Amino acid sequence: MRTHFSRSPRSVPLENRDYPEWRRGRERYGIWMIDADTPPLRERIALARAELGDLLTEHQRSPHITLFVCGFLVAKAVRIDPFDDDFDDAMRARQRQALAAARPAAFTLEIGGINSFDSAVFFEVHGASQALRNVRRALSRGQAEICPGRYTPHLTVGLYRDAFAKSELRRRLAVLATLPPIRLEVREIVFAGYSACSLDGPLAIIERLPLAPAR
Template identity: 40%
Template sequence: MIGSDFTLRNERRDFVEWHRGRAPYVLWALDLDLPPVRARVAAAARHLDGLLLDGYRRQPHLTLSLRGFPAGAAPADDEHTAAGLAADLAALRAAAPAPFGCRLGGLDSFPSAPFLAVDDPDDGISALRRCLPGVDYPGFCYVPHVTVGLYAGAWPAADVRRRLAAWDGGAALACTVGAVSLLAYEPSDIGGPLRCLGRFCLASRTWTGD
């Protein structure tokens, strides 16, 4: 999926021109921070040793929908409101799927980051996406994935593709999804950890959180 001749170089700095002092950045996601998933992600990162930015601490997760920054007095397109989050919860109660399964597969890559591909055999991820439209960006194409890290340099894409193809991670890793999580991170810390603001249980249709 690297569409150019080189990967995109990430850098460790405060992207203040993006967040403009706003925090945290909020997203809906599947929390996949489980021992087998952590081990699979760590193995993939070791396979790509030398290509990735140091200090990536974001827990394994699958992003469903970007909610953005807390809204100011006049909400911008990349901000969320309490009313918007309430609408999300109402949509989840009305149309979210029951607990479902997904599978983590092989290594692939965006221009800026390698990832583990995720298969959605029960259509559960797609169903949740329909409930959670979130922030949209021009030209965005959604791909279910678990990020492995961020590229530290503009590496030749052909060389990176060969590294990705050479990885043997074993059989697809099955996961059961029982909840949708509202997660947040500090936008000044690239690759920094996620914290959970709340969870929506797919079986009971209940919300626990702020």
């Protein structure tokens, strides 16, 4: 199976600690996401964790697909190093305006195909690539993304607890390679925040924005 592994021979384990050098006193982080907390997807994640649980940490947030990484939620963004990852209500308002102007339409995704980054196991997200680009383009017109890079839509299963040999991980992941895809109808996008002090702090939904009817 083809993974998103780098050339390093081992996975990257999660460091189970607070990250004060990253937080710099700030406590909550915000993202735009797709809410994927449905019974079929909860069952699929539970199946994968039952098969791979000895590889993964216990840390787990509710099922979601990150669309856009916004930053630390603050009353007034500074956006000057080292606080260039601040995010405030004015920035979100600009994103909301950009989304209203773009009027991205509802779409359908297929969740399936186990895969892995160096640090995490995930289910692949297929379909509606243009729709995802439209949403992300509108959000980026409102505000630049934190740590932009190549966007890979995914549904996280879990984070590695140790530096495992990738050859062994490929063998373990192959057991789940033939699971059938699950359809996810996306009719809205969600802005959510979570505690940056906790590695599995729950996602708190702050705002839901409906998408235009599918065209």
